[in-house]
Amino acid sequence: MFIRTENFSQYIRLYPVVSVLIALNIFIYIATGLPFTFSRYWYYLGVGQNGLISSGEWWRLFTPMFLHAGLMHLLFNMFSLFVFGPELERVAGKARFLTIYMLSGIFANIAAFFLADADFTHVGASGAIFGIFGAFGALVYYTKKAFPQLRQIILPIIVISVIMTFLQPNINVIGHIVGLIVGFLIGLSYFHPKRIISWR
Template identity: 45%
Template sequence: MMFIRTESFRTFLRLYPIISVIIAIHIFLWLLLLVPIPLTSFLLQQMVGFNYLIAEGEYWRLLTPIFVHGGFGHMLFNSFSLLIFGPALERMLGKFKFICVYLFAGIIANLATFYIEPLDFAHVGSSGAIFGLFGIYLYMVILRKDLINQMNSQLIMTILVIGLVMTFINTNVNIVAHLFGFVAGAIAAPLVLPKSSGHDMITIRRSIPTRPRLQIPKEFSIKHILWILLIILVIIGVFM
């Protein structure tokens, strides 16, 4: 299963530097929330996606909300969702394309929030960017089956159904950001995914040796079971 992590901490940092840096930023900014200093409070306030101030010309607020969260639980579940669902795409797309599509989805989500929600609407969180990753996965499930196996496809569809339901039944969710981040990821997918060689999957895997199609493990260990439970908990937490 492509969402189960078996790397050591050091190996994870080496293989997935972009995700590691993003999560480190999440944690650092959350720690700033705990520091009762006016300067840190001011800096964090400058990162909130407040529509009124964006309309006044503070356009950096279309980017900064992607990295800041409203509390420990918010930060924890978004970081874990990135840790679970991001590595396969960072490996497949490469560092540059991955960070570009991640930020693109997040910014599109925040732009849509700005234009659709009222001026007094304020928001934080990386959910729009993370939903962009889900958009890429859905594109793979539908149009690039050479890049994802059946088990992972079924898991992605299950996650998307849960996400769609929870997005609309919870009141404390930025529905606009989720939907437009997802659409942005799906639109960007054909531009960033590895090109098909026109041959069978074996040829594709051989032609891209450093970015292989990830396979199902032959046997599940206790570690695999724990990761599956963690994935379930993260899915529930992200959409609550």
């Protein structure tokens, strides 16, 4: 289910939305990490900083989803998207998957703005990634009897991810939890129990 066996071309053809998101995040990471003044300028222009959002720079509720603080930060998020994104894109469809991803990330950033202090600064796609986990949680809720294997795999992943959120330093806890909740709520609206789902 979450084991990727496709080659490069098959992966891109079967999961175009996930592929574009991964490529976009990697491209932006490289572009904003180049040793040029304008590269760092574009990075800091997109960072989620609550004080600057309060002053009217509302695009910072969106742009942090595509910025990462370091290589390991990028790799962890993109690996999660690479592994878990395809199955959700296949089940939900391209448009609905993108909706889950984007709204989870945006609402995670909005929550961080309203619930954290004015000095709070954050970047990363984690809120959107947790939205994917939340959507799978909704799928488990509707299909726990039909697909027990999904429940056995995804629930421990969600629990471990939430626990690690509180144990690791410099984590946007608000973004993770709100992203998870938003993904779950959207998933509840998408994955009606009468909908027939064919897993591989």
